[in-house]
Amino acid sequence: MTDRDKVEAALVVIGNEILSGRTQDRNIAFLGKALGEIGIMLAQVRIVPDRFEDIIAAVNELRRRYAYVFTTGGIGPTHDDITAEAIARAFGVPLHHHPEAMAILEAYYRKGEFNEARQRMARTPLGAVLVENPVSKAPGFRMENVYSFAGIPAVMQAMFKSIRHELGGGARMLSATVPTALAEGDIADRLEAIQKKYPDVEIGSYPYYQKGRYGTNIVLRATNSERLKAAEDEVKKLSSPL
Secondary structure, eight states: OOGGGOOEEEEEEEOHHHHTTSSOOOHHHHHHHHHHTTTOEEEEEEEEOSOHHHHHHHHHHHHHHSSEEEEESOOSSSTTOOHHHHHHHHHTOOEEEOHHHHHHHHHHSOTTTOOHHHHGGGEEETTOEEEOOTTTOOOEEEETTEEEEOSSHHHHHHHHHHHGGGOOOOSOOEEEEEEESSOHHHHHHHHHHHHHHOTTSEEEEEEEEETTEEEEEEEEEESOHHHHHHHHHHHHTTSOOO
16 A cells, blocks of 8 residues: 555544543544554544643644544533634634534533533534534534544544544555564564565564563554565564464
C-alpha cells in the first residue's frame, strides 16, 4: 500500500484530568483498534489541557493533515467543558444550542431537570451534525471531518459505533507478533536489513524484562497478507519464538 492509499486519523484527548494523572485514558487503545479494523490508521494522538488556544491549534492543524480527527472530552455541563466552543472558534462559526439536541435532552430529563447547566450539552458549532449517544443521550457532534465524542469510555465507544458506518477506510491493517528471547541490541542490525527488504511492512521492536532476562517482541503490520507472512518468516529466523 502506498502513502496515497493510506487513510489516517488523529485523536485529540482533551482534559486536565488526563494530564495530571488523575484519570487514565482508555479511549486511545479502543479507537486505534476500532479504526484499524476498518482500514484507518490512527497516526497521531495529542493530549491537550482544557484551554481554548491548545484545542484550537491542535484541531486546526490535524484536520488539514488527516482524513479524520476525533476529540474526546469536554462536552459535558460544567464550566470547564469548552470543546464545543473551541471547535466553533477553530472553524470560525458561532456556537449555538442545536435545536435537535435541545429536543433530545428535554425529552430525556424529567420536568424541571433540564436546567441551564444541562443545556450546555446541547451546544454545538453552527452547521454541526449530531452524533448519537445511545448511553446518556447528550449527543456528540461532527464538523466536516472532526468528530467530537464524550470522554467517558462507555459513552465514547457507543458514539463511535453510531458513526462507524460513515467512515471510509483503506485496506485493513493486518499484524503478526514474533516473541524472541534476544535483547534489541542483539538483533538490531538484522532487523534493519529485513525492514529495508520489506518497506511496505511496518516492523517495530518492543523490549521486555521477564524473570531476570531481556527479550524483544517484534510486531509486524501490513495490508498485504503475503508480504506480511514473508517478513514474519524472516523475523522468526532471528531467534526461535518463545
